[in-house]
Amino acid sequence: MTTSALPIDHSGLEMIPMVDCLNRLRSARMGRLAFFSDGYPMILPINHGMDGDSIVFRTAQGSKLAAAENEMPVAYEIDGTDVDRRAGWSVLVRGEARTVDNPGEVDRLNRLGVWPFADAVERTHWVRISTSEITGRKIVLRR
Amino acid sequence: MTTSALPIDHSGLEMIPMVDCLNRLRSARMGRLAFFSDGYPMILPINHGMDGDSIVFRTAQGSKLAAAENEMPVAYEIDGTDVDRRAGWSVLVRGEARTVDNPGEVDRLNRLGVWPFADAVERTHWVRISTSEITGRKIVLRR
Numbered sequence: 001m002t003t004s005a006l007p008i009d010h011s012g013l014e015m016i017p018m019v020d021c022l023n024r025l026r027s028a029r030m031g032r033l034a035f036f037s038d039g040y041p042m043i044l045p046i047n048h049g050m051d052g053d054s055i056v057f058r059t060a061q062g063s064k065l066a067a068a069e070n071e072m073p074v075a076y077e078i079d080g081t082d083v084d085r086r087a088g089w090s091v092l093v094r095g096e097a098r099t100v101d102n103p104g105e106v107d108r109l110n111r112l113g114v115w116p117f118a119d120a121v122e123r124t125h126w127v128r129i130s131t132s133e134i135t136g137r138k139i140v141l142r143r
Numbered sequence: 144m145t146t147s148a149l150p151i152d153h154s155g156l157e158m159i160p161m162v163d164c165l166n167r168l169r170s171a172r173m174g175r176l177a178f179f180s181d182g183y184p185m186i187l188p189i190n191h192g193m194d195g196d197s198i199v200f201r202t203a204q205g206s207k208l209a210a211a212e213n214e215m216p217v218a219y220e221i222d223g224t225d226v227d228r229r230a231g232w233s234v235l236v237r238g239e240a241r242t243v244d245n246p247g248e249v250d251r252l253n254r255l256g257v258w259p260f261a262d263a264v265e266r267t268h269w270v271r272i273s274t275s276e277i278t279g280r281k282i283v284l285r286r
Contacts, residue, residue: 120155
């Protein structure tokens, strides 16, 4: 028997309410960005921050910045797993990546306290993911 | 000062040797699959197994199976983070997803012991990621 107070999707996963998805994004320190690179899908882990309801991150020259400069569609994912209970959840954000160029906005983001763990190379550019869709799902534990 | 015995990439990250990448894939229970869905990037967490050096997973009807039926390019990522030390690593696999249709091969994969944590819906299809590229990177800790 499976009991759940939340709606279930076609895969039998519980749908996490939007407000809970946003809280999980605010608590998380890292996630994974998927985007097209030379026509192929790419996933890279990043450290993000939240600016209101949108995701922001610092980056250096490279494929992530190129994706943002081209205002490419991206997906961003955070998740958590409990291997012992065979449980897990994920939140998926879909939207477009854009560079943040306005100096006032850059100043404000610089004060958010978002620092990549990987700091051997300076990441001077900010990218914002304009979130057009936020969904979350979690595994329904059998009781 | 940064010390490292491994090559460093353009982002200042240590490159993880292939044999270590494969070992991390063999130890991991889950990862994230990125693929195109209706022209947009999508990321979904899955439980994978290894069949030799290729990644295999069970799935039901849905966008992941559709990607495999169309032999789409995919990316697969596993990672680990140590928030306190601001450390982390990731392994990225790029290749093509294909359904496994040969009954003998399906029988063999069924004996691998790969079961998705999410088991409310039966996942009767096997998908193999033909790995054309495996790379791993880790954050160099400053000493």
